Amino acid sequence: MDEFKVDIEQGVIEPRELSATDRFKFKCYPGIECFNKCCSAMRINLTPYDIFILKNRLGLSYDEFLIKYTQPASIDRTPLPIVVLKLLDDEEKSCPFLLEKEGCSVYTDRPSTCRYYPIGRVHMKKVDKPELREFFVLVKEDHCLGHKEDKEWTIDDWRQDQGVDFHDGVTRDWLEIVIKAKSLGMTEFNKGSLDLFFMVSSNLDMFRKFVFESRFLDSYQLEPDLLDKIRSSELDLLKFSLRWLRFALFGEGNFKISDEAKVKASERLKKLSEARKQQMQEREQKAEKDMAHMQEMKKNRTDS
Numbered sequence: 001m002d003e004f005k006v007d008i009e010q011g012v013i014e015p016r017e018l019s020a021t022d023r024f025k026f027k028c029y030p031g032i033e034c035f036n037k038c039c040s041a042m043r044i045n046l047t048p049y050d051i052f053i054l055k056n057r058l059g060l061s062y063d064e065f066l067i068k069y070t071q072p073a074s075i076d077r078t079p080l081p082i083v084v085l086k087l088l089d090d091e092e093k094s095c096p097f098l099l100e101k102e103g104c105s106v107y108t109d110r111p112s113t114c115r116y117y118p119i120g121r122v123h124m125k126k127v128d129k130p131e132l133r134e135f136f137v138l139v140k141e142d143h144c145l146g147h148k149e150d151k152e153w154t155i156d157d158w159r160q161d162q163g164v165d166f167h168d169g170v171t172r173d174w175l176e177i178v179i180k181a182k183s184l185g186m187t188e189f190n191k192g193s194l195d196l197f198f199m200v201s202s203n204l205d206m207f208r209k210f211v212f213e214s215r216f217l218d219s220y221q222l223e224p225d226l227l228d229k230i231r232s233s234e235l236d237l238l239k240f241s242l243r244w245l246r247f248a249l250f251g252e253g254n255f256k257i258s259d260e261a262k263v264k265a266s267e268r269l270k271k272l273s274e275a276r277k278q279q280m281q282e283r284e285q286k287a288e289k290d291m292a293h294m295q296e297m298k299k300n301r302t303d304s
């Protein structure tokens with residue numbers, strides 16, 4: 001459905017587009033009869049900030065967290081590689097952070113998907129329009145009794161209450177990349193771009209090595225203040241990595257770079273634009289072929 005939502009059957013999504021000010025009724029609390037029923041058999045895409053807070057919460061390195069708690073996947077309708085939460089191999093396919101009595105053991109650091117629930121955020125593109133539209137939907141699963149409660153929210157209130165505004169703020173550049181990739185469809189990113197995307201999206205330890213132990217700082221001229229910040233603060237390094245990724249993939253944003261890095265960036269953008277062009281041509285050829293086929297069939301029907 002979107003970059004945050006779990007794999008939910010379409011039938012449980014209310015067929016109504018919601019805006020930030022639209023209202024819905026919902027309340028979830030320990031003690032509700034369905035407590036914990038939503039924490040199994042689902043897919044949870046992990047954003048870079050989800051991984052950052054969870055691995056810090058658990059006191060693990062990125063490698064340790066990735067091996068123990070994740071498995072590879074890709075973002076719906078894109079070739080972009082990410083990781084999703086690895087569920088337990090029990091009958092219910094439970095979340096590894098779920099405790100029977102207490103509920104979520106990482107509640108204050110839970111992923112964005114869990115925070116949004118029962119709201120889904122959707123980006124949709126009309127065939128004849130280049131831009132994506134954003135709206136929200138309400139997910140109503142039979143087992144979830146929170147919808148029968150009287151507490152009323154606007155979508156904006158809910159997002160604020162659940163802390164997703166802050167999460168989305170940290171990952172803003174990453175979300176822009178994902179949205180853009182969705183609007184391009186399955187356009188072929190080259191392997192180098194996908195590897196960069198995966199490294200930045202899932203493993204900040206690796207990105208740190210990439211910055212401080214490769215020729216990165218020869219190519220990118222960073223202000224001393226910024227350099228100090230990303231050396232001393234993991235969160236600043238994370239934000240920087242996402243800003244840089246947007247620049248590396250789409251040339252968006254401001255970075256002072258060496259001539260060599262300029263050449264590399266322009267080669268990458270050229271390849272992406274060629275891939276896009278080729279994809280458009282293939283689409284047009286296919287549309288023409290389909291049209292010719294339909295006309296042929298129509299003619300045959302009329303002749304007979």
Ligand code: SF4
Pocket residue numbers: 038039040095096097098099103104105106107110111114
């Ligand atoms: S992280 Fe917490 S809220 Fe999210 S599925 Fe797991 S137990 Fe449930």
Ligand code: SF4
Pocket residue numbers: 027028029032034035036037038039117143144145146147
């Ligand atoms: S009310 Fe819904 S979200 Fe809350 S515990 Fe029950 S099933 Fe999960």
